[in-house]
Amino acid sequence: MALEKLRKEETLAMRKRLIGQSLRLFYSEDPVKIVRARGQYLFDESGKRYLDCISNVHHVGHCHPRITKAAAAQMELLNTNSRFLHDNIVLYADRLAATLPERLCVFYFVNSGSEANDLALRLSRQYTQHEDVIVIDHAYHGHLMSLIDISPYKFRKLAGQKEWVHVAPLPDTYRGIYQEGHPNPGQAYADTVKDLIEEVHSKGRKVHFNTDPYSFTKICDIQNSHPGGVFVADEVQTGFGRVGNHFWAFQLQGEDFCPDIVTMGKPMGNGHPLACVATTAEIARAFTDNGVEYFNTFGGNPVSCAIGMAVLDVIEEEDLRGNAIRVGAHLKDLLAKLQTRHEIIGDIRGVGLFVGLELVTDKEKKTPATERAAWVVKRLKEEHQICVSTDGPWESVVKFKPPMCFSMEDAELVVQCIDGILTEDAFSDTKPINH
């Protein structure tokens, strides 16, 4: 197979003409054309190699031969729908169940994290018979209409906030409403949620929580004090061992905590469209009892499940969680050392191989250094062929979520390059910055 079928300019021209422009390109000023990838490396049409710190979806590494082999073998044999009995769907569900608390024992397979979050909403509404939802500020739960309604990151720019949506503050101890100096920020953030719950209850209604569990604190406390609500842990970004010490981010909350629904997606199929909802027998029963069939044409097909199982195999056999612990810690240590030398580094946070480096123009005022963050991304790509992205309400956080095979040497290289850029950048303040 020829690696490039069109000249880059032609690809770009066709893309502008044929593909909806709401779908944006990375590095839109000078987009990268990637034709090949392996492990944590991307290769462009000229053979230039990029270190990939962006592709959390390609969890066990790009084009892992084990995954390709499993997919091709099952594609040759059978890829029918889940209305026929098949071993793969039940064996895969069983393997996922082994990673979760015992009460999360019923599975629904779908094709994307968005489909999973939409189904989670349906399940929890059917169970509670109420529609109120508490979400965390700045959250994004997916691109579907139902999910834009519960994603402050999107609805603020679109249809606005629905009456039944309640937004809790982002539990950010760096620049949130309760910061490091506070005696008990975890409790204080939990109390903001409790207040929202009381408000909903005072109207005689029940509530669902929908959150990225990684960012939250004292969830267990909230859950225990308000039985009857449904807690949805959105593990689409954070699951499958990315946080290192645990398979699921919600497990960072301790053993006492168990969500009522867990949604999973992105890394689950290493790029193959595969996602899932896990829930309790009780919630599943309420959904079945409405008497309406739920059928997802592609969800849980034998090929998707074969790929999902191969991903679990590789995570275990290559000890990728162990790698996330070791390399993630090393990356944070190196960034912490960098912070002592660069005033612009405001905060370093994250767990496992999900790490953020927040840049500020003023350390006291914590003024977001949005332009500088974009500049770092641009320079890392242009000078060093390293792909990173920005995130956060002000796009001031340089984010690392590489394939889980990211190495100690990769971490060292990235930090060394950032060091160089920040050092040199101190002299370029007067240059106009285009991004």
Next chain:
Amino acid sequence: MALEKLRKEETLAMRKRLIGQSLRLFYSEDPVKIVRARGQYLFDESGKRYLDCISNVHHVGHCHPRITKAAAAQMELLNTNSRFLHDNIVLYADRLAATLPERLCVFYFVNSGSEANDLALRLSRQYTQHEDVIVIDHAYHGHLMSLIDISPYKFRKLAGQKEWVHVAPLPDTYRGIYQEGHPNPGQAYADTVKDLIEEVHSKGRKVHFNTDPYSFTKICDIQNSHPGGVFVADEVQTGFGRVGNHFWAFQLQGEDFCPDIVTMGKPMGNGHPLACVATTAEIARAFTDNGVEYFNTFGGNPVSCAIGMAVLDVIEEEDLRGNAIRVGAHLKDLLAKLQTRHEIIGDIRGVGLFVGLELVTDKEKKTPATERAAWVVKRLKEEHQICVSTDGPWESVVKFKPPMCFSMEDAELVVQCIDGILTEDAFSDTKPINH
């Protein structure tokens, strides 16, 4: 790879325990375990062969080697997301554009027909700035929350009809409100839609149409008389040549008609999760102009697009549209002959390889023979290893939507077996029927 990893009873027990029961099994009383498939044939764990008249998704035939090869080759090379520039997404969009009228020239790739219909709703709302939708009675547009709202087939059993949803009667000339005897049923059904439009316009609002274009008549007339609305053709079931004479079912309406949005799904990836929305430059621009990014994690990835192009190749090279015309016509002819001998056959309808056989207990009253249809499905499976399903508001229609490689001999076999069942069944009227 061992074809069976668990004994059938074990698979069934694990399925009951681990998979949400809202997902129903075919032949729930005695489910079939399929371990292998090829072309139009399914094979169970004992090697027994079933003729497949159900799997419209596996459009070019189960496990087509050409598709597997294309998927594996691209998986070995690269499967990144559509924020990087890649040839496959633009080449595939270009190939799809060649099958459509010129004005449908902008593409969004997603993972399922449901995701496509949800995005179509977002696009048309953003463009019209109104939310009213006209849908056809009994329609099903997908499993997402937004689509249950516009699917009478579902919302009648669930949350009920929203104020902004308007249901037009099913244009069914067999048992609908205007039947064959009517001087101009096509016009009469179109007029019911026009009335709904007038009603919406009288409130100062605009309207979208969302329909399976195959079932509709005189659409062009409606469209011309009410500019400013958006016509969405849901081709998730009917596209990619299934109707034989045309690549898209909406083309049955004649060359004057062009929808504003076309959604596609099921057959597109021959089982791989792949779907798409095609629209006009004007509607795409309105969506881009809201300034909000639309990103679909897996949508339009190089592997999905490679598979999609391979499906188009096989449709062309094996002349599957030609086959759908020839075999579909033969199937309808044979069924028509059967009708002269069996009182229970009320109607035969369909186009290409999408054919329905409606059973009635009383030919004058057109009383749906729901139990008899279920009996035919059961006997075809048990006695002849032929898989068909029922459809329609009363599940009285035996439906044929086989892989497009379905042969003349397959059609003859199916009709011969139905003949036998209906003949024998005339003598079993007093037997209790369990299904």
